[in-house]
């Protein structure tokens with residue numbers, strides 16, 4: 475994240491991805507002066523599936539920080555005041571600035587698959603879009619043969635990949 | 648001059664190894680007449696000729712089906728971990744086919760890139776491999792298509808070649824092989840043991856690799872591998888397949904962490920915690936096996952992850968294995984089979 479100093483940051487988390495992406499969000503907020511605008515997009519299937527909601531509200535109060543919360547259609551409650559829609563759709567209609575931005579996308583593979591092209595279409599460079607692959611692992615040391623995505627052992631050579639790197643790999647994730 | 652040993656002396660030597668407490672692994676006739684590589688109790692069990700290839704491979708010498716990597720104990724809220732020493736019992740594999748031995752230098756790459764696997768390396772260092780050059784082959788053999796052959800020496804420490812009148816020529820390949828037969832052989836005038844040419848070449852690995860590079864998403868995978876049952880017999884018996892699972896076996900007091908053979912042909916192999924499976928259908932699992940052996944491994948380690956032993960096809964309940972898949976791929980690449 476040190477390399478992203480001076481950039482706008484877009485954090486996109488789906489479902490149970492909030493715990494892992496939260497550390498990166500904390501880091502950015504603790505070093506607030508180093509970064510431009512921060513956008514946090516967090517969605518889950520239903521309202522009940524959202525975690526750390528108190529923190530989301532606190533983050534929304536921080537300077538130059540906006541939080542977009544969403545749930546899948548049908549997952550809302552009568553009190554739900556935020557977005558309804560799948561994460562890629564919500565991003566598409568939300569005017570997040572693409573310029574000078576870096577995006578970190580964490581979530582289920584299906585969400586990743588549909589979200590990366592949306593960011594690409596917004597005008598972000600593929601090398602500035604990062605994601606984390608969730609391939610099943612056992613050994614973590616490049617031996618058990620389980621986690622590979624084509625020629626890449628996700629445990630050794632990932633799990634963080636840029637969209638640029640991911641475009642070179644088969645869709646085994 | 649050639650070094651030779653009489654078969655009787657060879658068998659006596661095997662018994663001597665056993666008496667010295669060494670583990671000896673060789674082809675034996677199992678109850679149902681199937682030839683298997685198994686630990687010997689006596690040299691009388693050893694079957695050196697009269698079959699093309701055992702139904703399994705010698706990989707158990709270096710990569711057992713189940714191996715404890717550490718143990719653990721619960722002490723209140725503390726967990727106590729204890730290392731398990733790698734097994735370095737001296738092991739001699741006798742009667743392996745050259746295609747079995749050739750798997751070892753190939754596997755060395757995987758177990759030593761980045762992290763060095765001490766369990767594999769300890770067994771590997773303690774293992775001496777004595778092969779018998781092949782005098783027969785069957786329709787499933789394709790060693791010559793992957794750069795090997797009936798007397799290929801890769802991975803052998805010593806090779807036996809069947810000479811007339813109950814003699815074997817002994818060719819030491821490595822220092823380990825020289826040491827093993829030191830003083831046990833007799834010099835004989837140069838004998839010309841005829842070596843078969845092996846099976847005719849069945850495909851070109853360069854064509855296969857090119858196809859694999861360009862056709863990850865091809866419908867050919869579905870068409871060619873449709874009949875695969877996902878039983879994993881191919882992988883378990885393959886000398887080069889090395890995928891494993893890691894599980895904890897224990898109770899409230901403690902237990903052990905174990906490494907067990909696994910196979911990319913099983914549906915559960917890649918299932919995520921969420922239930923999502925990147926290889927949801929069998930054709931994707933077959934594609935993985937072929938891509939891994941003929942493209943990924945060569946790209947990564949400079950070696951094909953297949954020695955052409957044909958064991959996978961012989962064991963396959965639907966006669967697929969890699970050979971039929973590769974021949975079909977070669978045919979699709981040539982345009983002689985159309986993908987619908």
Ligand code: SF4
Pocket residue numbers: 881884885886887888940952953954955956957958959960968969
């Ligand atoms: S893939 Fe088949 S032919 Fe190749 S080494 Fe394994 S068992 Fe032998």
Ligand code: SF4
Pocket residue numbers: 874875876877878879880881882912959962963964965966967968
């Ligand atoms: S190729 Fe044959 S042996 Fe291998 S998993 Fe499929 S059916 Fe079983």
Ligand code: FES
Pocket residue numbers: 610611612613614615616617618619620621622627628629630
């Ligand atoms: S988790 Fe075992 S190879 Fe990556």
